[in-house]
Amino acid sequence: MSEHESNPPAQECILCGRCLSVCPVLLGTGREELSPKAKQHMLKTLARNPERLRLADCRVLADKCLSCGRCRTVCPQGLSVPRRLAELRAAHPGWQQWLWKQWIERGAALWPALAVFGKVAPKDVGPQTFARFMDSLRAMAPAQDITPWLAVHTYDSEVGRGRSILLFAGCTARRIQKAWHAKAEAILGNLGYTVLSERAMTCCGLTLDHAGIPDAAHEARMRNVNAWRAAGRPRITTFCASCFHGLGEYAHCADVNWEEGEAEAFANALVPLSSLWGETTFSVTDAAPARVRYHQPCHWGGSDPDKAWLAATLGARISAPSGVQCCGMGGVLQLGDQPLSRAVATRCWDALAPDEGTLVITGCSGCTMQLRSSSPAMGRSGVPVAHWLDCVRP
Amino acid sequence: MSLNANQLHFLRTLFPDGDCLTAPEEMLVFETDASRLNGAPLAVVRPQIESQIVELLRWAHAECIPLYPRARATNVVGLCVPERPGIVISTLKMNRIIDVSADDFVAVVEPGVVTGDLQKHVEAMGLFYPPDPASFGISTIGGNVATCAGGMRAVKYGVTREWVLGCRVVLPGGRVIECGGRNHKNVVGLDLTRLMVGSEGTLGVMSSIMLKLMPKPEATASLMAGFATLEEAMLAVGRVFRAGVLPTALEFMGPEVLDCLALLVPVPWPHGTGAGCVRAVLLFRIDGSGAAMPADLERLRRALNDTTQGAPMWLEQGVGSAEEEPLWEIRRLINPATYYVAPNKISDDVTVPRGSLLPALTGIRDIAARHEVPILTFGHVGDGNIHVNIMHNAADAEERSRAVEAKLAVMELILSLGGTLSGEHGVGLTKAPYVHRQLGEDERAVMHDIKAVFDPNGIMNPGKAF
Numbered sequence A: 001m002s003e004h005e006s007n008p009p010a011q012e013c014i015l016c017g018r019c020l021s022v023c024p025v026l027l028g029t030g031r032e033e034l035s036p037k038a039k040q041h042m043l044k045t046l047a048r049n050p051e052r053l054r055l056a057d058c059r060v061l062a063d064k065c066l067s068c069g070r071c072r073t074v075c076p077q078g079l080s081v082p083r084r085l086a087e088l089r090a091a092h093p094g095w096q097q098w099l100w101k102q103w104i105e106r107g108a109a110l111w112p113a114l115a116v117f118g119k120v121a122p123k124d125v126g127p128q129t130f131a132r133f134m135d136s137l138r139a140m141a142p143a144q145d146i147t148p149w150l151a152v153h154t155y156d157s158e159v160g161r162g163r164s165i166l167l168f169a170g171c172t173a174r175r176i177q178k179a180w181h182a183k184a185e186a187i188l189g190n191l192g193y194t195v196l197s198e199r200a201m202t203c204c205g206l207t208l209d210h211a212g213i214p215d216a217a218h219e220a221r222m223r224n225v226n227a228w229r230a231a232g233r234p235r236i237t238t239f240c241a242s243c244f245h246g247l248g249e250y251a252h253c254a255d256v257n258w259e260e261g262e263a264e265a266f267a268n269a270l271v272p273l274s275s276l277w278g279e280t281t282f283s284v285t286d287a288a289p290a291r292v293r294y295h296q297p298c299h300w301g302g303s304d305p306d307k308a309w310l311a312a313t314l315g316a317r318i319s320a321p322s323g324v325q326c327c328g329m330g331g332v333l334q335l336g337d338q339p340l341s342r343a344v345a346t347r348c349w350d351a352l353a354p355d356e357g358t359l360v361i362t363g364c365s366g367c368t369m370q371l372r373s374s375s376p377a378m379g380r381s382g383v384p385v386a387h388w389l390d391c392v393r394p
Numbered sequence B: 001m002s003l004n005a006n007q008l009h010f011l012r013t014l015f016p017d018g019d020c021l022t023a024p025e026e027m028l029v030f031e032t033d034a035s036r037l038n039g040a041p042l043a044v045v046r047p048q049i050e051s052q053i054v055e056l057l058r059w060a061h062a063e064c065i066p067l068y069p070r071a072r073a074t075n076v077v078g079l080c081v082p083e084r085p086g087i088v089i090s091t092l093k094m095n096r097i098i099d100v101s102a103d104d105f106v107a108v109v110e111p112g113v114v115t116g117d118l119q120k121h122v123e124a125m126g127l128f129y130p131p132d133p134a135s136f137g138i139s140t141i142g143g144n145v146a147t148c149a150g151g152m153r154a155v156k157y158g159v160t161r162e163w164v165l166g167c168r169v170v171l172p173g174g175r176v177i178e179c180g181g182r183n184h185k186n187v188v189g190l191d192l193t194r195l196m197v198g199s200e201g202t203l204g205v206m207s208s209i210m211l212k213l214m215p216k217p218e219a220t221a222s223l224m225a226g227f228a229t230l231e232e233a234m235l236a237v238g239r240v241f242r243a244g245v246l247p248t249a250l251e252f253m254g255p256e257v258l259d260c261l262a263l264l265v266p267v268p269w270p271h272g273t274g275a276g277c278v279r280a281v282l283l284f285r286i287d288g289s290g291a292a293m294p295a296d297l298e299r300l301r302r303a304l305n306d307t308t309q310g311a312p313m314w315l316e317q318g319v320g321s322a323e324e325e326p327l328w329e330i331r332r333l334i335n336p337a338t339y340y341v342a343p344n345k346i347s348d349d350v351t352v353p354r355g356s357l358l359p360a361l362t363g364i365r366d367i368a369a370r371h372e373v374p375i376l377t378f379g380h381v382g383d384g385n386i387h388v389n390i391m392h393n394a395a396d397a398e399e400r401s402r403a404v405e406a407k408l409a410v411m412e413l414i415l416s417l418g419g420t421l422s423g424e425h426g427v428g429l430t431k432a433p434y435v436h437r438q439l440g441e442d443e444r445a446v447m448h449d450i451k452a453v454f455d456p457n458g459i460m461n462p463g464k465a466f
Ligand SMILES: Cc1cc2nc3c(=O)[nH]c(=O)nc-3n(C[C@H](O)[C@H](O)[C@H](O)COP(=O)(O)OP(=O)(O)OC[C@H]3O[C@@H](n4cnc5c(N)ncnc54)[C@H](O)[C@@H]3O)c2cc1C
Pocket: A016, A017, B033, B034, B068, B069, B070, B071, B072, B073, B074, B075, B076, B079, B080, B091, B111, B132, B133, B134, B135, B138, B139, B140, B141, B142, B143, B144, B145, B146, B147, B148, B149, B150, B151, B152, B200, B201, B202, B204, B205, B206, B207, B424, B425, B461
């Protein structure tokens, strides 16, 4: 019996091609060899007939993935390419992974310094890649150009009355965008919550995992779970789609020493910040931009609480492009292949189609940074990009 | 076999900037398609404009190098597999919608446009491109035209063939021919457009395609009907058509399919084998004007509710896509549900004249009993297209051979009823060994002669189709 007549094992790609329609890298380039399907086929071939391929060349292709996870949501076999690639990277570590590890693990010391340096670095210095690298660093500088225009009118302070909550701010807000952290804390306080210290918590581990550094990812997960335990297993909230996704994965991680029923309790404890407003009311001030375009982070994976809340609050003022739009931030691609990351970003901006009065808002730290660094010129400056927290006046 | 330095130089010059792949790692995925068969590409090229295709076909014709047009590679019969070493032509960078005219009711597109993207685009203008293969979101117009893809809406609107007004085709040697045009009627000359539709990449490379559009229907509604027996369901199909109702889509699910669906999800109909239980389901969709929809639904219900032939014992209806979706979601779950029956399947998409559906379905049921293998039947029953899944455990050699015998028996049955081996998936590599059972010597000889006019050196997708 030839292979095509037998059904594939449960965990094997059937080459149906569904993933091509959601993969930002394929959609941005038209290069089928970069599609999730191609990567699955490559991994299968590497496992069965390693003599056919050169590992070094496979790694170059493998790294051209944004780790957005969209392929898994449409795969009839439930396969996750980022996960498979992470396993490959873990077995064969390389330089980009090392760099990411530096960024994230030593970020507290490194990032703010880089952000300042990025801000003062002249735009025309150095080769193209250096300029782009600086662009992404510059984006990490605190947002100063957004005047909050969505004022909280009345808080529903019953939402959190008598409850404690952990605010998981994530690497970006802890280190660069400290204003987000402060605002989120204020909002939770006004909603009646007692906000617990998250000092013992660290990176959610998602990026470490995708970069193929499972040990560091495991360590991060354990530290966060232990901090949650020590705090008395309270609710945890976050305002970053990628952190939410990263923490949401914990319940499925066999490497966490979950007690009976504890993984489920953790999953249930995790709630997005934008779903906690209750009956809170808002008013839009005169500082509001003429047009608001919403960028949907890949990591909401289909159900997007930010979008639902913003649509209900802002009505016709906000709109979003249709189809798959990825900012191009994810994974090791940003460091490994900046031109490709740019190509994906360009497609995203084409769909956002900003004009002079447009503000782009999103709900993910990574997306905010990437969109800021890739924002096209518009009038005298680039198109402003905000995390929704930037717009809120608590 | 491999390409020599001159040949590589030619390709790299014609396809610069990463549009010519020759590294095994980069070419790997281009060796296969959704059939999971394998071949051996010598190179992969990605044209962005027609003139690159012209140069390529001029050269490949002279060099006698096989060429394999490839879009999203979702075909399940091996059509994109470079069985003989050759060059794969990926059309994914030719994906522009060139022109949509609301006056001419015409769309002109490059072959790599995804069908669902075109549909969304024209629907935003109040226009409609009806062909809707289940793969509409993941396959292309070029692929759909080259395979004459079918879909759910084929009952009312026909298959892809009905919607192709013309195309530009680059032939081996570099000639470019223009087939058809923007006219909705055109009887001048032989119909080369129809020849291209369903040609499975064996005649030339289409560089642009002209499609017919229609106004978008205002409203849709769906009705799911459960029957006590297969026979009653098939009689109801006849009644509906005789009553003058032409559904947009009409799907059928047999008793074995209902059983495995019930293993996967809670099904809405009364399930079981006792009295009062549903053993066959029909799923209708109708479309038209919003004002007429209630009356059309009522007419459909009246045609179904014939007490002498066995009225449906269970009905559920949905008006508008939000209400209709859950009904169609059940239909889409069939594929994953089949694996609850057995780990392996042989699947075919045979088709019979509409009037022969009942003998075809009961005949298949008898074959299943005779060969002691479960056979699931479902599909686009509105146009006589039956998906046949022969379920078995391939690890058991004896069971496997019974399944293979059952497949041949189904083929014989279908041909004896005047049917066809494939209604939409095509021949490709997987059905090529059986084509002679359906097509006579003379017919195949004429087909080969026609191919020789287009492609005298036989370089276009060799070994496929006929
Ligand atoms: C989940 C799933 C559901 C499906 N459902 C259906 C269905 O309901 N109905 C149906 O009919 N099919 C269905 N199919 C099969 C498949 O989607 C169709 O055959 C589709 O038309 C193939 O389109 P493609 O873009 O993937 O083309 P490919 O598979 O890439 O190519 C198909 C053929 O077209 C030729 N070709 C492509 N572009 C050109 C060009 N520019 N010039 C000349 N030849 C060209 C290729 O050489 C090849 O022979 C399904 C497949 C899957 C995986």
